[in-house]
Amino acid sequence: MLWAALRLPAEATAPPTDALRGLSLWALQFTPRVALRDEAVVMELASSVRLFGGKRALRDRITAESKELGVVAVAWAPNSIAGLALARAGVESGFRPGLTEVLDRLPMQTLTAGRSHLVTLSQLGCQTLGDLRRLPRGGLVRRFDSSLLSALDQAYGLRPEAHEWLSLPDTFEARLELPFRVEVAPALLYGARRLLLQLCGWLAARHAGTTAIRLRWMHDAMRPRSADPGDELIVRTATATRDLEHLCRLLAENLAKITLQAPAGDLVLEALDVQPLDERSASLLPDVVHEGETLALVLERIAARLGPDKVLRPVLNADHRVEWMQHWQPASQPLPRRPLPATDLPQPTRLFPEPIRLAMSGPRPMYQGVLQLLTGPHRIEGGWWHRVEGEDGPCALQLQRDYWLALSPHAGALWVFQTRLDDEWAWYLHGTFA
Known part of the structure; x- marks a missing residue:
């Protein structure tokens, strides 16, 4: 199993907000097994590795793109609970040197089920998950609720997990509260790019593209009376696409022509026209x-x-x-x-269009030195059924040859044969070995 845990800042996800929802939409392009766990999105990727060019390429892409969506830590582990614990501790991988050794060193607060018992566990001398794991299991069940021991076993891979997988919505509409008030329209691209990244992930999961998107922004509550509550911009493309950079360039060109009536604080992105994308x-x-x-x-x-x-x-x-x-x-x-x-005799990797007649040194054939016959003879006879047009009419390609695997002092292994139907027996080179 290969799990990735993408952790957002805790203040951005309590209670769950648009940032967590947007991150989950983006993650669905990699695998349908995406779930929410506290302040993180977790996804199972074992079956998706080959489709995205291998583990290294998949890791690099997820790490790079998730940073634009506000992710502060990415961790990889054999299960989702261990992945979230590692992400909270700032540890990237739970595979080396081993999951048990890595988890044993993590502080207690990295396990969600242990956070409500931190004071009691601290008084018992438990500072790490390894300390908790060494306590008597019967005593843990009697003194604490069963969820603590269950979560501990799941983190160490001793008990299976249960997840409520997220489903892909039929339509796309994402909202983002900007970290600051924007007074010029081109600056809206900072937040719009994050929404476009979510849109492209949603389109990839649907194997689709879009020909029209709508970007809406809401003006500040302290706006002048003459200013509208918000405004919008519709961008259209000639063909369906989900190219992030192309959509960003189109949006930037259109935003450069707009003057905001008042500072904007919230963005909403919608996909107006979604079409199946036939990738070729x-x-x-x-x-x-x-x-x-x-x-x-x-x-x-x-x-x-x-x-x-x-x-x-x-x-x-x-x-x-x-x-x-x-x-x-x-x-x-x-x-x-x-x-x-x-046939039991090795076959040549290169066959000459026409056999090459070899010179003789007494009774032995020569090719860059006298040949040493290694294996053979392999006799081939027949061809009476194979008739071709000749000078005197149809004739049969009747053959009688004894093939040998021979060794040349300078040319290596050769495929040679000796004729048996000709008036004069002769040796020929017919192929070579790589």
């Missing part, structure tokens, strides 16, 4: 991981784009003659189901 790769070979296509579908689509004769794939034949063990066919055609020839 710009490369010739599509990204199978993100598009979810099999290799056969990819080859069929490329063949339709370039022509059936431009995309070929190798197909094995049920033929023991080396030259005809493989042929190329259009990728859109189905693969034939034929029994394949079996």
